[in-house]
Amino acid sequence: MPQGVKVLKFNRQVHGCCSFLVNPGYFCPPMNEQPSLYFAPFQGITTKAFREVYARHFFGTDKLYTPYFANIAVDYPLPPLKLKALREQFENGIPVIPQILSKSAPEILSFAQRCAGLGFSELNWNLGCPYPQVARKKRGSGLLPYPEMVSEILDQLMTRMPLHFSVKCRLGYEDAGEIQNLIPVFNRYPLSEIIIHPRIGRQLYSGSPDLRAFGEAITSLRHPVAYNGDIAAPADLQFLQSQFPGISRFMIGRGLLADPFLPARIKGIAINGKETEILKKFTDDLYHAYRRDKKESHTVLNAMKEYWKYLILSFDDPRSVFRKIRKTASYDEYEEAVQRVFEEHAPAGINPSGILRDDG
Numbered sequence: 001m002p003q004g005v006k007v008l009k010f011n012r013q014v015h016g017c018c019s020f021l022v023n024p025g026y027f028c029p030p031m032n033e034q035p036s037l038y039f040a041p042f043q044g045i046t047t048k049a050f051r052e053v054y055a056r057h058f059f060g061t062d063k064l065y066t067p068y069f070a071n072i073a074v075d076y077p078l079p080p081l082k083l084k085a086l087r088e089q090f091e092n093g094i095p096v097i098p099q100i101l102s103k104s105a106p107e108i109l110s111f112a113q114r115c116a117g118l119g120f121s122e123l124n125w126n127l128g129c130p131y132p133q134v135a136r137k138k139r140g141s142g143l144l145p146y147p148e149m150v151s152e153i154l155d156q157l158m159t160r161m162p163l164h165f166s167v168k169c170r171l172g173y174e175d176a177g178e179i180q181n182l183i184p185v186f187n188r189y190p191l192s193e194i195i196i197h198p199r200i201g202r203q204l205y206s207g208s209p210d211l212r213a214f215g216e217a218i219t220s221l222r223h224p225v226a227y228n229g230d231i232a233a234p235a236d237l238q239f240l241q242s243q244f245p246g247i248s249r250f251m252i253g254r255g256l257l258a259d260p261f262l263p264a265r266i267k268g269i270a271i272n273g274k275e276t277e278i279l280k281k282f283t284d285d286l287y288h289a290y291r292r293d294k295k296e297s298h299t300v301l302n303a304m305k306e307y308w309k310y311l312i313l314s315f316d317d318p319r320s321v322f323r324k325i326r327k328t329a330s331y332d333e334y335e336e337a338v339q340r341v342f343e344e345h346a347p348a349g350i351n352p353s354g355i356l357r358d359d360g
């Protein structure tokens, strides 16, 4: 297995990625209004090329988020690579929202001004990244135990913020109660939206979303809230809607990487063509976009393998699919393996979910 490539665990026995979905007796109300569906950011996966190719092939997504930007030099123009990653404000009509990971108000403002200059309308602040090397520096979810720091940063930011400013956060870093101390802080500022992934930072992606703590948080937050976490099938979203009727915005990550048709399935948008053919064309277009973008460097295969770790769940026998892809070491081998995957493994259609947990 190439370094850094880890097969995700999955369990097809469980209905729904969320353990709270296992009760077969729950009532699924019909959806009256279409929810807003956001494609979650993934460092190293939802790149500019990915967003562009994705948006050409699939429908139903309302917002696309960039992976986080960090280390912005204050008052300097953005370097070419960062500019390239911010090239489009819309992909096939879908707004792209840049995201910043920072605990410095001047850095966030500087990035916001660059984004405003490029024509973006919103900036998202990452208060959710759980990785210890980030959190240790009080960035991402590592800032959540320090509401006074969050308040200071927002104080410096909000009078000069040229864009809608939204937050993506967890319930806390050490403890799900931390959000309760953050809510009065968030409520003091004109944030455009708060996206909550109801885990704590220390959990990374293990365990289940804490729906009770999420429910408590939304009763006192005065901003629009979006739910994010473990949505892998339309039934997951319907269940969440039945639990939280006031929530109509949902961010979907791993479930959408695994089943790119998921937003269309949720919204009942007809899929125009054979799913297998659309999926094959999408993976081919993405691969060629990376070859162009990365100037034929060896990182093309790594980028594709990183994505296949999720996409394998669209197929029967995901482990066997991933084995075929991960051992490829040249473009020819990769192309042959993809061809075999599409010949030998039927896409499973509606993702039966039981989505993977990326917890080891």
Ligand SMILES: Cc1cc2nc3c(=O)[nH]c(=O)nc-3n(C[C@H](O)[C@H](O)[C@H](O)COP(=O)(O)O)c2cc1C
Pocket (backbone or CB within 6 Å): 040, 041, 042, 043, 066, 067, 068, 099, 126, 128, 129, 168, 197, 228, 229, 230, 231, 251, 252, 253, 254, 255, 358
């Ligand atoms: C490999 C990886 C990279 C991620 N990169 C980012 C990122 O750049 N910014 C961010 O806010 N969240 C990032 N996330 C978190 C996802 O956006 C999302 O919040 C998380 O996967 C939970 O949603 P899900 O259960 O629908 O997947 C990342 C997650 C993973 C596994």
